[in-house]
Amino acid sequence: MVPLSHLFIALLTTPLFLFFLRIWRRRHAPTSRRNPPPSPPKLPVLGNLHQMGSFPHRALHSFSHRYGPLMLLRLGQVPVLVASSAEAAREIMKTQDLTFSNRPRLSIPGRLLYNYKDVVFSPYSNYWRRIRSICVLHLLSTRRVQSYRRLRKEEMSIMVEKITRLGSSSAVVNLSDALMSMTNDIICMHAGPMQKLNIVLVGAMAALGKKHGGGRNFSELLMEFEELLGVFPLWEYIPWLNWTRRFASLDRRIDRVAKVFDEFMEIVIQEHRDREEREDIDDGGFDFVDILLQFQRDNRNSSPVEDDTIKAIIMRAS
Structure with a gap:
């Protein structure tokens, strides 16, 4: 039977050994690999997750000023390439679109959308x-979109009238609720x-x-x-x-x-x-x-x- 003291020492030293082994592998990795984009400093397990905060868009904006329009983040064990300029986005979405056209298999969309049968989260295939x-x-052709123009104008007029009526009575107008209500009515129309x-x-x-x-x-x-x-x-x-x-x-x-x-x-x-x-x-x-x-x-x-x-x-x- 292994003494408890030995087991305790093993539990303490194993994470440190894995951490230093990872550093050694990085330093002795072949130099012939392609240079990755600049990346903020990261922690061993969390990566850059701890740096996202409550407002990730602000954190990414701050990173872009420091590391440039194209940077590599590690969200836990997931590598994420972040483009923060129009030129970088154009290169990814237009010039190199086939290279970046795939989508990650996230568990929640897969369960809500019949194992990725929708057009947004379905992997490239x-x-x-x-x-x-x-x-x-069939759904979004110019003729089809124009056919619903009258419905959209009617619902937009109803929303504007509702906001005007509430605004004239000095009541607080929740624009999020108003826009959601209008969107819901248009969806039900479609x-x-x-x-x-x-x-x-x-x-x-x-x-x-x-x-x-x-x-x-x-x-x-x-x-x-x-x-x-x-x-x-x-x-x-x-x-x-x-x-x-x-x-x-x-x-x-x-x-x-x-x-x-x-x-x-x-x-x-x-x-x-x-x-x-x-x-x-x-x-x-x-x-x-x-x-x-x-x-x-x-x-x-x-x-x-x-x-x-x-x-x-x-x-x-x-």
């Missing part, structure tokens, strides 16, 4: 090129202009609220969905801390929101299918869900589109 083509040619589909959305949320203890409206659920997409848990950057997630409530929130949104989108898709069987809708009355369902029917044999893909595209469009 044949699948991504395919759904991007669907979005560009999701179902025949009846604004808000009736269907409210009915769906009411039904789901009974099962999930909800009672919240679509805007609140959408805000929580967007908030989760912006969460970067520590175990994404330091994998050996993955065990700490069992003590956090984040996984339960992700599962709850993913389940509610999935049932919600099932109701929306089924409502569109039922409406298409009852009514003869011309192309001018099509919304995003109608367009994707039609593409699914037309390409059932050659290039099938799954319901999960439609859900993921609509969720990111919102």
